[in-house]
Amino acid sequence: MLDLVAQHRAIRDEVMAAMTAVVERQGFIMGPEVAQLEAAVASLSATRFAVGCASGTDALLLPLRALDLKPGDEVITTPFTFFATAGAIHNAGGRPVFVDIDPVTFNILPEAIEAAITPRTRAIIPVHLFGQMAAMERILPIAERHGLAVIEDGAQSIGARRKVNGSWRMTGELGTCGTLSFFPSKNLGGWGDGGMIVTQDEAFATRLLRQRLHGGSVQYFHDEVGTNSRLDTLQAAVLLAKLPHLAAWSEARRRNAARYTAAFAGSSDVRAPVTDPANEHIYNQYTLRVPRRDALLKHLQAREIGCAIYYPLSLHLQPCFAYLGYREGSLPVSEAASREVISLPVYPELSTAQQDAVVDAVRAFYT
Numbered sequence: 001m002l003d004l005v006a007q008h009r010a011i012r013d014e015v016m017a018a019m020t021a022v023v024e025r026q027g028f029i030m031g032p033e034v035a036q037l038e039a040a041v042a043s044l045s046a047t048r049f050a051v052g053c054a055s056g057t058d059a060l061l062l063p064l065r066a067l068d069l070k071p072g073d074e075v076i077t078t079p080f081t082f083f084a085t086a087g088a089i090h091n092a093g094g095r096p097v098f099v100d101i102d103p104v105t106f107n108i109l110p111e112a113i114e115a116a117i118t119p120r121t122r123a124i125i126p127v128h129l130f131g132q133m134a135a136m137e138r139i140l141p142i143a144e145r146h147g148l149a150v151i152e153d154g155a156q157s158i159g160a161r162r163k164v165n166g167s168w169r170m171t172g173e174l175g176t177c178g179t180l181s182f183f184p185s186k187n188l189g190g191w192g193d194g195g196m197i198v199t200q201d202e203a204f205a206t207r208l209l210r211q212r213l214h215g216g217s218v219q220y221f222h223d224e225v226g227t228n229s230r231l232d233t234l235q236a237a238v239l240l241a242k243l244p245h246l247a248a249w250s251e252a253r254r255r256n257a258a259r260y261t262a263a264f265a266g267s268s269d270v271r272a273p274v275t276d277p278a279n280e281h282i283y284n285q286y287t288l289r290v291p292r293r294d295a296l297l298k299h300l301q302a303r304e305i306g307c308a309i310y311y312p313l314s315l316h317l318q319p320c321f322a323y324l325g326y327r328e329g330s331l332p333v334s335e336a337a338s339r340e341v342i343s344l345p346v347y348p349e350l351s352t353a354q355q356d357a358v359v360d361a362v363r364a365f366y367t
């Protein structure tokens with residue numbers, strides 16, 4: 001699915017130099033690279049502030065904690081996402097409320113959000129899934145009408161943008177905050193875990209800065225109970241060295257996606273992913289919808305073709321969320337997606353020959 005060794009070979013000297021500088025200095029905690037990366041990611045995201053943290057999961061958890069949820073407070077999100085989105089709601093003391101998705105983009109359906117709002121609703125978490133943004137221009141007015149926070153889960157969509165009222169708006173730019181993950185498989189991946197929250201709101205950013213450092217703004221004095229969720233300086237150094245390449249990597253992913261989509265255009269079985277015309281996709285994942293998905297998966301695995309299922313079980317049907325009372329059939333569009341999707345390798349270094357082998361293997365299955 002991913003060839004991180006190929007990426008590393010191409011940028012080895014730059015990343016090793018950045019890493020070595022930290023090692024020679026022996027300054028591992030909150031070194032200058034953290035603030036430098038925060039400034040660079042805020043600039044990329046067109047936000048005023050960015051707060052580094054330990055993972056994309058914590059990037060969700062810290063702002064959710066900052067909402068001071070009371071037991072029974074609800075946060076509306078999509079069931080078709082990585083587990084962390086809903087896990088963070090639970091861990092912040094909230095109750096996840098799942099609503100169905102758009103069958104074309106796999107992103108949360110704005111009209112379903114409106115229908116799920118109750119007096120206990122506190123926030124909405126749209127996920128910009130696979131690298132294209134949710135319909136922010138439809139979600140934000142709903143949030144505004146009901147006084148809700150909007151936390152954009154941008155773990156898969158750093159640098160993705162959407163035309164809103166004629167101008168490009170970045171992932172994380174328009175919500176109360178946006179969250180990013182630097183997990184190694186992301187378009188901008190570290191050498192381990194890392195995350196960041198971007199926001200326009202100074203008071204919110206200050207609260208998050210406190211939250212990531214045990215709730216204190218002055219060392220050993222604690223205004224509230226926070227946690228240790230610093231972004232590691234070594235990770236920040238790696239990410240700073242990689243960041244100048246991000247735009248070209250995402251462009252290469254778009255080129256690979258376009259080649260696949262052209263190759264599958266004639267197939268009546270394989271449905272290629274669709275980019276909402278308002279979006280610029282960054283293709284963290286290239287995800288098909290296909291009949292006989294599980295058999296295709298086995299066929300590709302037997303031929304050692306990289307492929308993966310994101311995600312095989314909608315979150316509303318996960319055993320840990322049984323207490324929420326959802327049943328099979330509750331959210332049919334998400335459930336159908338979980339039965340039909342399969343993601344193919346789309347990483348920037350994928351060669352034409354490798355891509356042709358993937359296409360041939362998929363085609364062979366359906367002929």
Ligand SMILES: Cc1ncc(COP(=O)(O)O)c(C=O)c1O
Nearest residue numbers: 055056057082084155181182183
């Ligand atoms: C949509 C989404 N949200 C949150 C996360 C959590 O990020 P991390 O793995 O950095 O904790 C991920 C990571 O896979 C993700 O894809």
